[in-house]
Amino acid sequence: MGLINRPENDVVSYDPKGGEGWITTRLDFLVNWGRSNSLWPMPFGTACCAIEFMASAASQFDLARFGMERMSFSPRQADVLICAGRVPFKLAPVIRRIWQQMLQPKWCISMGACASTGGMFDNYAVVQGIDTIIPVDVYVPGCPPRPEGLIYGIMMLQEKVKRERAADASIRNEMEPDPTSQLYIPPSAINELSEPFGNSIHQQRSGL
Amino acid sequence: MTTPFKPVVGGSALAGDAPAPATKRNVPHRGGPANPSAEALRAQFGAAVRRVDVVWGETSVVVDGSRLEEIVRWLHDDPSQRYEFLADVTAVEFRDADQPLEVVWHLRSIAYRRFLRLKVELPRGAALEVQSVWPVFRAADWLERECYDMFGIRFNGHPDLRRILMWEQYREGFPLRKDFPLRGRFSRAEQLRQALAANPEARYSMEELSIADAFEDLPKEMRARLRSGEKTGE
Numbered sequence: 213m214g215l216i217n218r219p220e221n222d223v224v225s226y227d228p229k230g231g232e233g234w235i236t237t238r239l240d241f242l243v244n245w246g247r248s249n250s251l252w253p254m255p256f257g258t259a260c261c262a263i264e265f266m267a268s269a270a271s272q273f274d275l276a277r278f279g280m281e282r283m284s285f286s287p288r289q290a291d292v293l294i295c296a297g298r299v300p301f302k303l304a305p306v307i308r309r310i311w312q313q314m315l316q317p318k319w320c321i322s323m324g325a326c327a328s329t330g331g332m333f334d335n336y337a338v339v340q341g342i343d344t345i346i347p348v349d350v351y352v353p354g355c356p357p358r359p360e361g362l363i364y365g366i367m368m369l370q371e372k373v374k375r376e377r378a379a380d381a382s383i384r385n386e387m388e389p390d391p392t393s394q395l396y397i398p399p400s401a402i403n404e405l406s407e408p409f410g411n412s413i414h415q416q417r418s419g420l
Numbered sequence: 421m422t423t424p425f426k427p428v429v430g431g432s433a434l435a436g437d438a439p440a441p442a443t444k445r446n447v448p449h450r451g452g453p454a455n456p457s458a459e460a461l462r463a464q465f466g467a468a469v470r471r472v473d474v475v476w477g478e479t480s481v482v483v484d485g486s487r488l489e490e491i492v493r494w495l496h497d498d499p500s501q502r503y504e505f506l507a508d509v510t511a512v513e514f515r516d517a518d519q520p521l522e523v524v525w526h527l528r529s530i531a532y533r534r535f536l537r538l539k540v541e542l543p544r545g546a547a548l549e550v551q552s553v554w555p556v557f558r559a560a561d562w563l564e565r566e567c568y569d570m571f572g573i574r575f576n577g578h579p580d581l582r583r584i585l586m587w588e589q590y591r592e593g594f595p596l597r598k599d600f601p602l603r604g605r606f607s608r609a610e611q612l613r614q615a616l617a618a619n620p621e622a623r624y625s626m627e628e629l630s631i632a633d634a635f636e637d638l639p640k641e642m643r644a645r646l647r648s649g650e651k652t653g654e
Contacts, residue, residue, distance in 0.1 A: 301614075
């Protein structure tokens with residue numbers, strides 16, 4: 213594939229003497245490079261891990277260095293679901309619906325002991341690991357993990373994204389939602405819902 | 421030169437020269453001066469006051485459950501008491517199988533700077549029922565719902581006694597009871613299956629929306645569906 217910079221466009225040209233510059237690369241490399249450096253997180257913070265997550269996003273640790281400065285509070289414009297904190301059973305259908313609403317390609321980071329395994333909350337109310345509900349790419353241990361830990365997990369995810377191959381259909385395989393379940397969204401509704409989320413003064417709930 | 425601290429309390433019933441509130445020192449574990457409201461309750465309700473305990477300087481009054489609402493209303497309305505703030509409603513179950521369950525109300529009189537703990541004992545084997553104080557304190561609404569959700573105590577007279585922390589379809593019992601296993605009664609897979617079968621938006625029932633008067637702000641077709649009584653997928 214060639215990327216052509218025409219001289220009249222006044223951009224950096226590969227050939228210092230002018231003329232057409234071009235590079236060759238693999239499409240997978242280029243796409244994965246772009247994706248891994250612009251992972252928009254969907255923060256799903258339910259507990260103290262969310263505080264560390266906020267610290268990671270703030271100036272000291274600065275997630276923006278990794279192309280993640282834009283927290284996507286709409287799952288439809290997010291790439292990576294970061295579940296920070298314990299998930300009670302009451303939230304289980306919520307996080308699964310959020311995962312289903314995210315568009316491919318999408319990834320998930322389970323941040324902290326509770327999200328990964330239920331942690332110390334081995335009781336009647338807490339999901340024992342969100343991987344029982346949604347697929348997880350990276351588990352970040354800690355109670356809560358320090359921002360460095362989360363950033364390490366994010367960099368691991370970036371490495372994972374960089375190794376993906378577009379020809380491999382299996383990595384995008386999603387289980388078909390069961391049409392008899394309450395969570396099934398018919399395609400017509402998805403089309404309707406895929407419209408922009410609203411604007412700053414009129415953020416209405418979804419029609420479902 | 422320091423001026424003494426003079427708090428300005430709206431509606432204070434204390435005399436203008438009342439001493440400033442101070443942390444009590446050397447409070448005994450049991451005994452000590454009781455809240456004067458306990459004596460007033462005895463004078464007003466007689467045998468309905470079963471017992472008065474003073475523990476760590478706080479007064480607990482065990483009363484007859486059948487006259488509870490009357491007692492609470494008197495404490496709220498009487499100008500000599502003015503317990504206008506219901507801080508908490510909760511319950512206690514003891515490990516001893518023969519000790520009764522206790523339902524506990526924490527009342528605070530801001531005007532008189534008093535704290536009173538009311539208790540009703542529910543004997544084992546009988547129905548776990550007690551009068552609701554919702555007609556006196558609207559704050560009791562969610563507190564009693566939580567108490568019902570966790571202990572299974574029915575508050576007679578509560579307008580909308582539903583579960584509040586656990587989801588409404590929860591069928592495993594009442595989590596804070598001593599006979600409830602920590603991990604619940606069902607298997608993890610069954611718990612997960614039931615949780616995932618819940619509709620995350622089903623809780624937006626007509627009742628909850630009317631609380632916030634948010635109904636008019638909803639999209640038109642959602643209003644129409646709610647008006648027809650639909651609970652969005654339940």
